[in-house]
Amino acid sequence: MGKAGTKGVSRADREGQIVDVAVEEFGERGYAGVSVAAVARRAGISKPLIYSYFDSKDGLYLACVHRVGDLLVQAVAAARSRSGTTGHALDTLAAVFTAVEGCRHAWSVLYDPALPPAGEMRDAVNHYRGRLAAMGAAGATGLLTRAGHDDPLDHQLLNHVWQYSVTAVMRWWSEHPDQSAAEMTARCARLLTALGAD
Structure with a gap:
């Protein structure tokens, strides 16, 4: 799965790409073994961007x-x-x-x-x-x-x-x-x- 990226991508598409990456992270490592920073790194985006969309790690997991x-x-x-x-x-x-x-x-x-x-x-x-x-x-x-x-x-x-x-x-x-x-x-x-x- 590719990185999420941000340039020229709509917010809805970007959120979907972030969730795709997060599903892989959470699915492979479990809720306790994943940080927002790890998802951001894997997605090739900033940690604050994830927080701006999902508020928290729990919010991101809920989306997954x-x-x-x-x-x-x-x-x-x-x-x-x-x-x-x-x-x-x-x-x-x-x-x-x-x-x-x-x-x-x-x-x-x-x-x-x-x-x-x-x-x-x-x-x-x-x-x-x-x-x-x-x-x-x-x-x-x-x-x-x-x-x-x-x-x-x-x-x-x-x-x-x-x-x-x-x-x-x-x-x-x-x-x-x-x-x-x-x-x-x-x-x-x-x-x-x-x-x-x-």
């Missing part, structure tokens, strides 16, 4: 949460063509891989354990994580209902397994940057088939 959260929610919501089938899980993973292929660490912005336990950032993270979890739960319920399983604890357990599995897959991918979104989709398809889920 909204960028990543909206991207992931839209991607998962669009992957519903095979809802209620085992193919839906693969479609969802493929959509997530494609959405964040340009920044593998984006997922970590929403799932950073170092975030403060309360406040505006935590509320925003919880909002997006809640929306993603709700879509995952709906997919799990659709799959089990279609198979004739109506035990609510089965539904709860499958959703739990799904949530943790997706996070594990995304963390594995961030550790294997040589894998493309298409390769990850093919890999997951093989694993799902081997597990008898497809």
